[in-house]
Amino acid sequence: MTEMTRRSFLKTTAGVAAMGAAVPILSGGWPQLLAAEKPGYFEREFGISDALCRKVLAAALARGGDFADLYFEHTIGNWIILEDGQVNRAFSDVALGVGIRTVKGDQVGYGFTQELSEKSMLNAAAIAATIASGVRTKPAGKFSWLETKNYYPLEKLLTAVALEAKLPLVQKLNEKCFALSPLVVKVTANFHDQQKRILVVDSQGGKAEDLQPRDYLTALVVAEKDGRREQAGWNLGGRRDFSYFNQNAIDEIAAKAVHDALLLFDAVQPPAGEMPVVFAPGVTAILLHEAIGHGMEADFNRKKTSTYCTMIGKKVAEPFITIIDDGTIPNLLGSINFDDEGTPGQRTVLVENGILKSYMHDKISARFYKLKPTGNGRRESYQHYVQPRMRNTIMLAGAASAEDIIRGAQKGIYVQNVSNGQVNIGEGDFAFYVSQGRMIENGKLTATIKDINIMGNGPKMLQDITMVGNDLELHQGGTGACGKGGQSVPVGFGQPSCLVKSLTVGGVKS
Amino acid sequence: MNKEMQDLVAWVIKATKSAGADHCKVNLDSNRSVEISYRDRRPENIKEASTKALNIEIYANGRFSLQSTSDLRKGALQDFIANAVAATKLLAEDPLRTLPDPTYYEGRAEVDLELVDPAYKSFSPEARHEMVKSLEKACLRQGGDKVVSVTAQEQDGAQESLQMTSNGFFGYAQGTTYSVFAEMTAKDEGDRRPNGYSYAVAVARKDLPGTEAIGIEAAQRTLAMLGAKKIKTETLPVIVENQNVGRIFGGLMAAMFGRSIQQKRSFLADKKGQPVASKHLTLIDDPFIKGGLGSRLFDGDGFSAKKRTMIEAGILKEFFIDWYYSRKLGVEPTSGSAANLVIPPGPRSVKEIMKDLGRGILITGFIGGNSNPTTGDTSIGISGQLFAKGEPVQAVAEMNIADNHLKFWNKLIEVANDPFLYSSRRFPSLVFENIVVSGL
Numbered sequence: 001m002t003e004m005t006r007r008s009f010l011k012t013t014a015g016v017a018a019m020g021a022a023v024p025i026l027s028g029g030w031p032q033l034l035a036a037e038k039p040g041y042f043e044r045e046f047g048i049s050d051a052l053c054r055k056v057l058a059a060a061l062a063r064g065g066d067f068a069d070l071y072f073e074h075t076i077g078n079w080i081i082l083e084d085g086q087v088n089r090a091f092s093d094v095a096l097g098v099g100i101r102t103v104k105g106d107q108v109g110y111g112f113t114q115e116l117s118e119k120s121m122l123n124a125a126a127i128a129a130t131i132a133s134g135v136r137t138k139p140a141g142k143f144s145w146l147e148t149k150n151y152y153p154l155e156k157l158l159t160a161v162a163l164e165a166k167l168p169l170v171q172k173l174n175e176k177c178f179a180l181s182p183l184v185v186k187v188t189a190n191f192h193d194q195q196k197r198i199l200v201v202d203s204q205g206g207k208a209e210d211l212q213p214r215d216y217l218t219a220l221v222v223a224e225k226d227g228r229r230e231q232a233g234w235n236l237g238g239r240r241d242f243s244y245f246n247q248n249a250i251d252e253i254a255a256k257a258v259h260d261a262l263l264l265f266d267a268v269q270p271p272a273g274e275m276p277v278v279f280a281p282g283v284t285a286i287l288l289h290e291a292i293g294h295g296m297e298a299d300f301n302r303k304k305t306s307t308y309c310t311m312i313g314k315k316v317a318e319p320f321i322t323i324i325d326d327g328t329i330p331n332l333l334g335s336i337n338f339d340d341e342g343t344p345g346q347r348t349v350l351v352e353n354g355i356l357k358s359y360m361h362d363k364i365s366a367r368f369y370k371l372k373p374t375g376n377g378r379r380e381s382y383q384h385y386v387q388p389r390m391r392n393t394i395m396l397a398g399a400a401s402a403e404d405i406i407r408g409a410q411k412g413i414y415v416q417n418v419s420n421g422q423v424n425i426g427e428g429d430f431a432f433y434v435s436q437g438r439m440i441e442n443g444k445l446t447a448t449i450k451d452i453n454i455m456g457n458g459p460k461m462l463q464d465i466t467m468v469g470n471d472l473e474l475h476q477g478g479t480g481a482c483g484k485g486g487q488s489v490p491v492g493f494g495q496p497s498c499l500v501k502s503l504t505v506g507g508v509k510s
Numbered sequence: 511m512n513k514e515m516q517d518l519v520a521w522v523i524k525a526t527k528s529a530g531a532d533h534c535k536v537n538l539d540s541n542r543s544v545e546i547s548y549r550d551r552r553p554e555n556i557k558e559a560s561t562k563a564l565n566i567e568i569y570a571n572g573r574f575s576l577q578s579t580s581d582l583r584k585g586a587l588q589d590f591i592a593n594a595v596a597a598t599k600l601l602a603e604d605p606l607r608t609l610p611d612p613t614y615y616e617g618r619a620e621v622d623l624e625l626v627d628p629a630y631k632s633f634s635p636e637a638r639h640e641m642v643k644s645l646e647k648a649c650l651r652q653g654g655d656k657v658v659s660v661t662a663q664e665q666d667g668a669q670e671s672l673q674m675t676s677n678g679f680f681g682y683a684q685g686t687t688y689s690v691f692a693e694m695t696a697k698d699e700g701d702r703r704p705n706g707y708s709y710a711v712a713v714a715r716k717d718l719p720g721t722e723a724i725g726i727e728a729a730q731r732t733l734a735m736l737g738a739k740k741i742k743t744e745t746l747p748v749i750v751e752n753q754n755v756g757r758i759f760g761g762l763m764a765a766m767f768g769r770s771i772q773q774k775r776s777f778l779a780d781k782k783g784q785p786v787a788s789k790h791l792t793l794i795d796d797p798f799i800k801g802g803l804g805s806r807l808f809d810g811d812g813f814s815a816k817k818r819t820m821i822e823a824g825i826l827k828e829f830f831i832d833w834y835y836s837r838k839l840g841v842e843p844t845s846g847s848a849a850n851l852v853i854p855p856g857p858r859s860v861k862e863i864m865k866d867l868g869r870g871i872l873i874t875g876f877i878g879g880n881s882n883p884t885t886g887d888t889s890i891g892i893s894g895q896l897f898a899k900g901e902p903v904q905a906v907a908e909m910n911i912a913d914n915h916l917k918f919w920n921k922l923i924e925v926a927n928d929p930f931l932y933s934s935r936r937f938p939s940l941v942f943e944n945i946v947v948s949g950l
Contacts, residue, residue: 074581080601083773084838086602086604087601087602088573088574088601088602088603088604088607089574089575089576089601089604089607090574090575090576090597090598090601091575091576091577091578092575092576092577092578092594093577093578093579094578094579094580094581094590095579095580096579096580096581097580106554107552107553107554107555108554108555108556109555109556109557110555110556110557110558111557111558111559112559112561113559113560114561114562114580114581114582124559127556127557127558127559130556131553131555131556163597163600163601164600167600167601185774186773186774186775188773222773222774222775222884224774228885229774229775229884229885230884230885231775231882231883231884269912272743272910272912272946272948273743273948273949273950274949274950303549303658303659303695304658304659304695304703305658305659305695305703305705306703307701307702307703310701311701383559383561385555385557419880420878420880421878422877422878422879422891423877424704424705424877425703425705426658426695426696426702426703426704426705427698427702427703427704427705427735427738427907428701428702429877429891429893429907429908430877430878431877431878431879431890431891431910432878433878433879433880433889435880435882450882450887451880451881451882451885451887451888451889451912452889452912453878453879453880453889453890453891453910453912454878455877455878455891455908455909455910456908457908459701504740504908504909504910504948504949504950505910505948506879506889506890506891506910506911506912506948507889507912507948508912508913508946
């Protein structure tokens with residue numbers, strides 16, 4: 001189905017299993033994968049040689065073009081689900097294919113195939129080639145491996161972790177949630193692990209291979225009190241070794257999910273209208289992602305459809321504000337050793353001391369701006385072409401204490417947990433959904449609030465951040481998925497406490 | 511019917527049973543798709559591919575798992591199936607998780623739903639490019655000097671799906687779809703660059719509106735948002751424009767599923783037979799609309815499709831209950847998913863209704879927002895037009911509405927005559943009274 005709008009959104013619904021067509025459980029691992037630590041996985045498993053890549057790239061450039069690239073992917077994902085006390089269902093999914101892209105200026109031709117045969121790949125390359133209409137260009141005669149750091153080393157491949165080792169995680173999580181309160185009536189617990197192997201080969205002679213793990217453990221809890229029900233969830237994960245999911249992780253997820261569900265029984269409806277809003281550190285950084293991040297993706301600026309397209313080098317925030325997008329933080333969900341066009345993982349400063357320094361670039365926008373790509377060229381899978389996307393978007397710490405910030409707001413809203421958000425790039429208008437927060441009255445936290453949408457305008461909000469805390473927290477979740485142009489990619493985020501002097505709170509009382 | 515697909519599915523069933531499964535369901539989807547977009551009067555993206563996806567539901571020793579793969583090499587599949595069956599046996603036993611009773615497969619309607627456009631095969635690359643060019647041209651012309659950027663796109667595809675179970679179900683469906691989409695970004699005061707779009711989706715090309723009309727509408731919708739601002743918080747009547755109704759309706763519908771009810775995450779769980787909306791809301795699930803984007807003869811469980819009234823004059827009549835949750839809940843199943851959802855249209859146009867309402871807001875876009883299925887609480891951002899005496903007076907954005915679904919749908923006072931036909935949610939514009947619209 002067509003993606004009907006360029007509006008972008010983020011979901012990080014803790015615990016809510018949205019698995020329409022989900023996937024496998026493959027117990028015991030696939031022994032043949034264990035030998036694949038050395039580069040050359042796709043050559044060993046599927047016979048993808050340099051000579052074959054050269055031939056396909058040549059076909060992709062048969063009518064010219066600036067460059068072409070091949071993106072091979074083999075992904076194995078598993079979900080196990082506990083409901084009503086038992087792990088009685090599991091899903092798994094295997095995705096295998098190659099995407100072939102021809103780029104001419106800002107024009108992209110794209111074909112993909114699930115069959116890694118020469119014939120299928122040449123067919124897909126011929127489709128990609130149609131974007132150009134000039135004279136054949138030749139791919140490089142030789143390919144060299146890109147050497148990168150590893151921001152997510154594993155002790156053991158996730159595909160080698162037996163199902164028997166995963167089952168106790170969700171069982172213990174379930175038990176722990178019920179043990180924490182007699183009011184808990186339902187628990188859904190999931191564990192997901194995914195192992196994505198990619199190989200990027202480009203016509204300029206680069207080739208890069210990676211193994212990207214992704215996993216999370218999540219609980220969704222329903223509690224009942226006096227005939228009324230409330231729900232809350234939490235998860236931990238990222239690009240983690242399986243050993244991360246230990247008793248501490250289980251305890252933390254259960255404690256947070258149960259605590260939050262019980263809190264909501266006392267929740268009141270907040271007022272509606274403009275007021276100061278304080279963000280707790282951590283998961284609330286969806287604010288950054290929506291209000292600021294998307295507008296700084298270079299494709300929107302290259303096309304002049306972002307409000308930030310005229311602001312490079314200008315003051316966009318107070319001098320105590322620095323915002324980065326960083327693919328190099330160990331084990332965070334948005335970290336990447338290299339991006340999906342073979343540019344090494346890196347840290348990009350977007351806003352430095354209040355000045356807009358850089359957009360996030362893929363190769364196409366970098367050529368347009370005559371800059372180096374920033375390693376933000378990402379895609380959902382081999383079925384999708386590259387777009388500039390965020391990795392881990394983070395506001396660095398300031399000087400204020402959380403108490404001072406809450407006091408500074410005097411009367412307003414304190415946002416503790418956020419489930420999703422959305423932005424209209426051109427207007428800069430954004431919204432995000434607060435699943436839990438507090439009222440601030442006389443500079444102090446008071447009643448709990450829930451289920452409210454908060455709205456604002458990105459550039460204005462950035463200017464309106466008047467205090468930044470010393471308590472930077474990176475969200476350690478594994479479910480953050482950012483949607484753009486019909487594609488979803490995993491992202492991370494983090495921020496310290498901060499005060500925005502005015503946002504529109506979608507409460508119900510005027 | 512594609513014999514190669516049929517042979518593969520039959521082989522997978524056999525292989526799954528040989529690997530130790532008691533029962534299985536196999537689904538093979540095949541899809542060819544083309545996408546072309548234009549910007550600055552030249553192609554921006556051209557994309558084309560054919561894909562297959564195989565799904566296997568395994569039932570072994572009273573245990574269940576679902577596997578999917580795009581790696582259809584037989585050797586790889588054989589290993590995949592063997593591993594999957596072995597792993598399934600490690601899960602907890604669930605006696606309620608079985609293939610459906612085959613009696614539910616019976617009674618399948620024998621009608622042609624007209625889901626395949628016979629003209630699809632002759633849809634040439636040139637015709638595709640011409641379509642997108644004319645879409646872009648109309649939008650650029652209508653947008654005039656306010657245009658910052660226009661993107662025009664068409665996507666089309668042909669799908670085939672084959673589903674078989676080891677207890678006697680066989681289903682085959684095929685279809686075509688065309689979608690056209692145009693969006694424009696306009697220059698506004700300051701740094702604001704409003705973006706608006708228009709689209710249509712249909713099974714047959716002849717059922718699409720002209721590309722010219724879509725291009726013009728995309729520009730008009732964008733230009734209408736120039737100068738948008740938020741106004742004071744006010745209690746007003748609102749009209750939710752037809753193509754946006756689905757988004758707010760989704761919050762009500764999320765509580766209508768068997769899983770939500772069984773897992774105590776539904777505010778509608780105990781409301782069957784009771785009013786959940788004003789008398790103006792009737793909701794019908796109709797699988798048999800010819801050329802309908804959600805039309806089907808059987809559902810995901812293999813149940814023969816039935817037309818059902820889900821909500822009648824505000825009274826909740828049915829839930830969406832699949833085979834598994836029907837057994838968990840101890841109730842008769844309906845269907846686990848909706849086909850085409852229809853809210854029967856009323857007699858008057860949005861324009862006529864606006865004249866009578868005096869002052870109100872026509873909601874043409876939602877942003878952010880969510881809905882809590884356990885409690886029914888919802889809050890969502892809106893944009894659109896403030897109107898008075900039937901005429902728009904000010905574009906509004908960055909505003910919000912919040913309510914509980916059980917209250918909100920009781921504020922429905924009229925249904926307009928304009929069902930949106932380019933979706934499986936055929937909803938007309940809906941009119942609500944006494945809505946708090948928060949802004950300044």
